[in-house]
Amino acid sequence: MSTRALRISHVGLRGIVGNGLTAAHILDFASAFGTFLDLPATRAPVVIGRDPRLSGLMLREGVISALLATGHDVLDLGVVSTPVIQHAIHRLGSPGGISIGASHNEGSWNALKFLGRDAAYLSTAQATELLDIYHLRKFRFVPFNELGALSRDNTAIDAYLADLAAAFDFERLRKFRVVVDCCNGTSSLLLQRLNEQYGFSFILINAATDGRHFAHSPATNARTVALQLAPLIQPLQAQAGFLFDVDSDRVALATEQGEPVSEELVFPLVADHCLPQAEGRVVITNLSTTGLIEEIAARHGGRVLRAPVGRQAAIDALSAFRPGQVALAGEGTGAIMFARFPYIYDGIVSMFTILEMLAARQQPLSAILATYPRYSMLKGEVPLATTRIPELLMSLQEEFTGGTMDMSDGLRMDWPQTMTQPQRWFHVRVAQTEPIVRVICEQRGAPPHDLFQSLMDHVRSFS
Amino acid sequence: MSVREHKLKVGVSGVRGVVGEFLTPALTTALSQAFGTYVGRGRVIVGRDTRPSGEMILHAVRCGLLAAGCEVVDVGILPTPTIQVYVAATKAQGGIAITASHNPPEYNALKFFNAQGLFCNTYERGELIDLWHQSSFHHAQNAEMRGVTTELVAPKKLHFERVLSHVDVERIRRRRFRVGLDAVNGAGSLPSVEFLTEYLNCELHAIAVDPAKPFPRVAEPRPDTLGDLSKLVRETGCDIGFAQDPDGDRLAVADETGRVLDNDDVLALAVDACLARLPGDVVVNLTTSSVIDDIAARHNRRVFRTPVGEANVVERMQRAKAVIGGEGSNGGIIFPAVQYCRDSYNGMAFLLDLMAASGEPVTKLAGRLPQYTRMAGSVAYQHGRLAALMQAVEDAFIAPHVDRSDGLKLIWPGHWIHVRSSNTEPILRFAVESTSEAEARALFERVKEFAA
Structure with missing residues (x-):
């Protein structure tokens, strides 16, 4: 099974440019964001910036066009880090911003990350609204004489560093x-x-x-x-x-x-x-x-x-x-x-x-x-048909017992320290980008090879 | 009778629409990516006129071209002919002009040029539109992604030097003509000021040359829209007045009394100036005045007629290796020695050259043209009624010569009628011309009755 090259989620839009992530996605998503953001009475601009990936040039053009078309003034900070964009949103009282860049992903990837009025990433409630607008593709385009204007600012890094110097x-x-x-x-x-x-x-x-x-x-x-x-x-x-x-x-x-x-x-x-x-x-x-x-x-x-x-x-x-x-x-x-x-x-x-x-x-x-005590972590991955995941998680609950369970993301089980065994835990979850089950277990002290092995065997029996 | 308003039109020279609900960023980007895919990865020249939506559309165009793996050369705000000249001269893969030409400010449009700087022909356009409809785009990945460069000075210089290589610049400069200019705050605003003052040493009196301001008048330069220019010419005692449309391809001219010349007469004067210098034939559209035939006859040249539309005229000019051509009614002068496109700068240069050579005022030059009375009108028609309407006109007017290559043109010695449907809207356009004013009026009234 191939890696999914386009991810549209509450976190935003991310993919391999030209092979999953296209200009059309950028236009639609940025138009949705321009529609989602209120038009501020102050006309404070939406702040954008990008990381140095070449494809960022293409993404930037689409983002600018969509924001102008939805009536927002746009301030382009050029190549800057995401925190510099967030800092500028705070400083300028902006309605929000877009960071263009795929962070820790390989060079072929790119992404749009959406920031709200408080310069934070969107909450799930906000992101849900944005996704709804995107999926409906009903955008609020303004008439020709209400379009936004573009300006540039290359002093944003200096302002950010000045505040850093104070901190x-x-x-x-x-x-x-x-x-x-x-x-x-x-x-x-x-x-x-x-x-x-x-x-x-x-x-x-x-x-x-x-x-x-x-x-x-x-x-x-x-x-x-x-x-x-x-x-x-x-x-x-x-x-x-x-x-x-x-x-x-x-x-x-x-x-x-x-x-x-x-x-x-x-x-x-x-x-x-x-x-x-x-x-x-x-x-x-x-x-x-x-x-x-x-x-x-x-x-x-x-x-x-x-x-x-x-x-x-x-x-x-x-x-x-x-x-x-x-x-x-x-x-x-x-x-x-x-x-x-x-x-x-x-x-x-x-x-x-x-x-x-x-x-x-x-x-x-x-x-x-x-000075820190030793913790040993073991990690593994098993490709697994998506349909079998619920069954796997239920069987893990039956098989591994006696600890505290957390099922908010796959299954995590924690066992406290006992006379015979140090403190240990495992976490089995499904990767966000691939149909892969990730297995992590950790023990205070030496590596928990026995636990890891039985977890892996169990998960593999479903693949 | 209600007629649908066409707020988005995929048409003859590109795609045009009302900005906002119709011409959206996504549609613009998709089309540009289709164009980038069609012309292939390489340099694509992009420029625009001064419409408020120009910047928004520009970024969508740049996005689409970059996504297709093209290198974008942004030439900023420039007249359409300047962009076309630059595409051809720099061996780019193609070009896009962001302009709705003479249309009102709520519109914008993309005009696509091939590697020769020509409007994509019907077949090229068909392929491009197919790519768009199929969404079969090239999608560049990070490593092959190109960038945007800007080139704001070279295109204008190149264009003006080409235009002026065909007139006697020194003779014009010595006369220090007093010239009025109305550039409708369009793409011609700054270039035209430079052209007339720096290059041609005119004493310039200009209005509407601020590209940051909205269009102060109806964008199409016609006698009935140029009251301010007439006033300017009279009040400042100009020798001549020029008016452009927002993308600087069309030209209108006022004489020294402030009277705006008929566009057919402007074309006739330019043709006269051109034929006096250079060999070759003339191509005009069917609606252009017979005055062109008279002028060509004076120089012993042939005139070829084509359906209405710049592309039609250009294609015929290439085939006939014509020296000059144009479309009288809409103020378009096409001079291929510079570029196969409508170009107001050729018009200005030829008229000033004619004035400098003859030493005569514009009234005198225009007065020597054969006199015709021309009348034109248009009515909206109901979908499906067009053929019957045409047939009725043809039955009612029995003419010795009939040309059906674009609607219906009925030709008698001394007068003609041309009835055709607009390329872009469900509108019937009709024009009559006669050596006799009374006859022109009578014909016009009769045709109007049929069309109503």
């Missing part, structure tokens, strides 16, 4: 020697400006942003970090290495010893530093993220709330709390949202938070990581 002690963080793998994405533009205007000395690799050539996959995990970034750390005597995906909302890292850090550790690490300072005590994560997060949160009196996998579930979980109650939200892909730059996945903020932590602790990264 972090740049004076103190400048001294770090850091190597960054930009994955040919927007982080390159931000970090170059930090070097030129704020006196940082980030060493950048894969910093070219021609949009055609990508040095390697922009997936933010230890495997990608090991490709080019990790081997450079010791020769360059750097204190850390960071890797950003193309629109720099996610981050992965390596220690000063050139060891790739498991992507599972990034969120607990950041939480360990942020929780003591944060006003809120709630930490939001997904069902597949490491149990270490609970242990770290508990150290600081925090409470972990687990939501189904995917950005939309995190957004909805966040919206259940008052501002200030949530300390941070994130997952094992290096995507983290902070209270201090509210509700934005921002890899740059993640990086500065980790640097701030190194400065505060006066310890190397590897030493901080060594």
Whole structure:
């Protein structure tokens, strides 16, 4: 079975350009968004920006046309990260924005991500309305003399960095020697400006942003970090290495010893530093993220709330709390949202938070990581006919018992520590883009090979 | 009798519609992607007139072309003939002009040009429309995606230098003509000011040359829509006044008294100036005045007649290797030595050249043309009634020469009647011409009775 090359969901529109995602989809979806957004009395513009993928040029043209046709003024920020767009929406009082870029997906992909008045991703209720408009294709096109106007602004990155400089002690963080793998994405533009205007000395690799050539996959995990970034750390005597995906909302890292850090550790690490300072005590994560997060949160009196996998579930979980109650939200892909730059996945903020932590602790990264107890995670995948999924999940419930069950996204089962067995859990769920069952299990301490094996055997018996 | 309003028309030269409900971004992008697929990956020139919807349509066009893997060369706001010249001169794969020409401001349209900078012919258009209907587009993937470049200066320069290589520029410049201009705030606004002042050293008195403002008058330049130009010419004592349509392909002319010339006479003067310089025959449409035949006869040249429509005239001109052609009634002068397209700049250059060569005022030049009385009208007809109507006219007027290549043209020595259906709307157009004013009036009234 082939990978689905077009995904239309509450998160927006995503696909392989020319092979699934076409100009027609862009026009219709952006027209739906222009219809969905109120026309503001202030005529504040809808803010758009893109990552450097070449296909982003085509997407941008369609987005501009559709927004103008639905009566919106448009402000084009050019090639910027998603957080810079969100920052501009806040700053300008915009009715919303569109980020053009496929984040951690390969270069052949592209996507539209929709942002609302509060600069957050759309809630499920809002996204449902947008999808309804899209599916009905009844758009509110305005007459010729009420069309919007297009303007450009290339100062958005500067305004964003100025606020970032106010949030972090740049004076103190400048001294770090850091190597960054930009994955040919927007982080390159931000970090170059930090070097030129704020006196940082980030060493950048894969910093070219021609949009055609990508040095390697922009997936933010230890495997990608090991490709080019990790081997450079010791020769360059750097204190850390960071890797950003193309629109720099996610981050992965390596220690000063050139060891790739498991992507599972990034969120607990950041939480360990942020929780003591944060006003809120709630930490939001997904069902597949490491149990270490609970242990770290508990150290600081925090409470972990687990939501189904995917950005939309995190957004909805966040919206259940008052501002200030949530300390941070994130997952094992290096995507983290902070209270201090509210509700934005921002890899740059993640990086500065980790640097701030190194400065505060006066310890190397590897030493901080060594203070965490060992958790061992095993992951597997099994292709499975979609029709058999409900049956599989029911049989898993019968087979694996005695723990706490969560069925909000596939099946998760948690067993607490006992006299004979350490704390462990598993999560079996269906991938969003393919008919594949993902199996994850984790144990505090040594890897849970027995549990993993019996889970895999069980799932395979349905394939 | 109710007649449906055609708010979206897939027609002779492209696709035209009322912006908003009809000419939507998605439709524009799909058509542009079909065009990009049709002409093949490579450079496509895109320009537009000054309509408020131009920017919105432009981005939809760029989106469709990029999606098809084309490289977009955006030439900004320019007259349609300038875009056509640039397509041909730069060996682009094709071009798109975003303009509804003389139509009201709520309309916009796409005009498609092939690699020669010509309007796509009937067969090319058929293939293009089929691709569109089938949605059989090329979909470029990231690695083959091209970008957008802008080229705002070169096209205009190239066009003007070509136009002026066929007249005596120094002689015109020395005269320092006082010229009135009404560019309807269209694509010609800035280029025409530059053309007349920088290139031709005229003392310019211009109105409606702000491309950021709406059209101040009916977009089609006709005697009855150019009151402001007449006034300008009288008040500033101009030698001549020029008026353009929003995309600068059509031209109307006022003499030094402010009287707006009949468009057929403008064409006749341009033909006269051209034939005085160059060998070759003339092609005009069936509705164009017999004054063209008289002028051509003076130069001992032939005149070929075609159905109405720029494409028809151009195709016949290519076949006949004509030196000049046009469509009198709508102010279109086609001079292939520059480009096979209607071009108001050729008209301006030829008229100023004629004035400079003769030293005579426009009234005098026009006065020397053979005098005809021309009358034209139109009525909406009910669908299905057209054939019967034509038959009735043909039965009622017995003529020695009948031409059925576009509606019905009945020709007698000294006068003619032409009745035809509009290419774009269910409207019957009729025109009569005679050497005698009384006869013209009488014929016109009789034809009108039939059509009503």
